[in-house]
């Protein structure tokens with residue numbers, strides 16, 4: 481039996497009728513950009529995220545880009561980003577012409593380490609982008625205090641953690657403006673590219689909407705040089721359907737995580753996900769660590785179990801960022817994570833039997849090895 485890293489089938493089969501109805505409604509309406517489906521989804525997602533406003537965008541990277549742009553961050557500014565994140569977080573900073581400054585993660589949570597932030601703040605620092613990595617909320621209270629003390633904006637990257645919270649406040653509701661992604665594989669995924677910003681600030685919401693719509697709020701009147709970074713009606717309609725199921729899907733992910741945690745406890749040299757005090761974890765990814773990661777991944781692959789590495793090369797060592805002048809050894813925690821992390825299958829519909837097979841295959845690997 482083969483177990484893929486990600487399989488949409490169980491999730492999509494369960495909502496097929498609803499999704500087809502959503503498609504039919506958009507198809508019959510003959511209205512495909514900036515209409516009622518988008519408005520409906522934006523208000524539903526704002527309510528879900530407990531923010532006043534949500535503005536749909538073309539994808540998560542564009543959401544972060546427009547968020548930074550709306551805050552007037554640009555050339556000469558520095559933005560703090562975690563050294564262990566998906567490259568999109570960093571690209572958004574580059575898009576506005578600002579300089580990304582990396583902060584090491586905490587080795588237990590893999591999220592940005594609040595104690596490492598202050599040392600990286602300079603007179604040019606304007607904002608910090610906490611990334612709620614793998615689905616776990618960052619320690620937002622401490623980050624918020626530091627941001628206030630140094631008058632920095634917070635722009636959360638909530639691409640992986642819709643529905644997570646820190647001290648009972650949802651991720652995506654802490655920053656002045658926050659970006660999220662509805663890339664198909666995210667916890668809330670469209671059937672194509674999609675994203676959104678969330679904010680409580682009406683001016684920022686308006687700015688993002690105008691910037692993403694050619695700089696225009698009135699057709700053919702352009703206030704600023706904008707972009708085309710809108711969310712389509714069809715994706716908005718699909719997202720409204722899926723949003724209704726998101727809380728159940730998150731619970732399923734958390735259940736799968738509990739099965740793994742139980743079965744893999746004490747196996748080999750594995751380091752299992754750790755959820756920090758005050759944080760909730762929505763388990764977008766279930767990331768384990770081992771010094772034998774490459775061999776383990778090969779062993780699982782031989783047994784037809786799909787895994788991925790999030791992420792094999794940290795941004796500071798990417799060719800795209802040689803301009804920053806970093807080299808190996810500059811961010812050793814991010815580098816350590818890149819060498820030891822392995823993401824196991826976790827998706828709504830993954831059965832307890834599958835989790836047992838995966839866990840047994842991992843135990844097998846270590847019993848032969850040690």
Ligand SMILES: *Cc1c(COP(=O)(O)O)cnc(C)c1O
Nearest residue numbers: 539540541566568569639661663
């Ligand atoms: C997916 C992701 C993004 C980018 O989202 P897209 O919709 O793919 O552009 C940004 N940041 C993080 C942490 C992500 O996981």
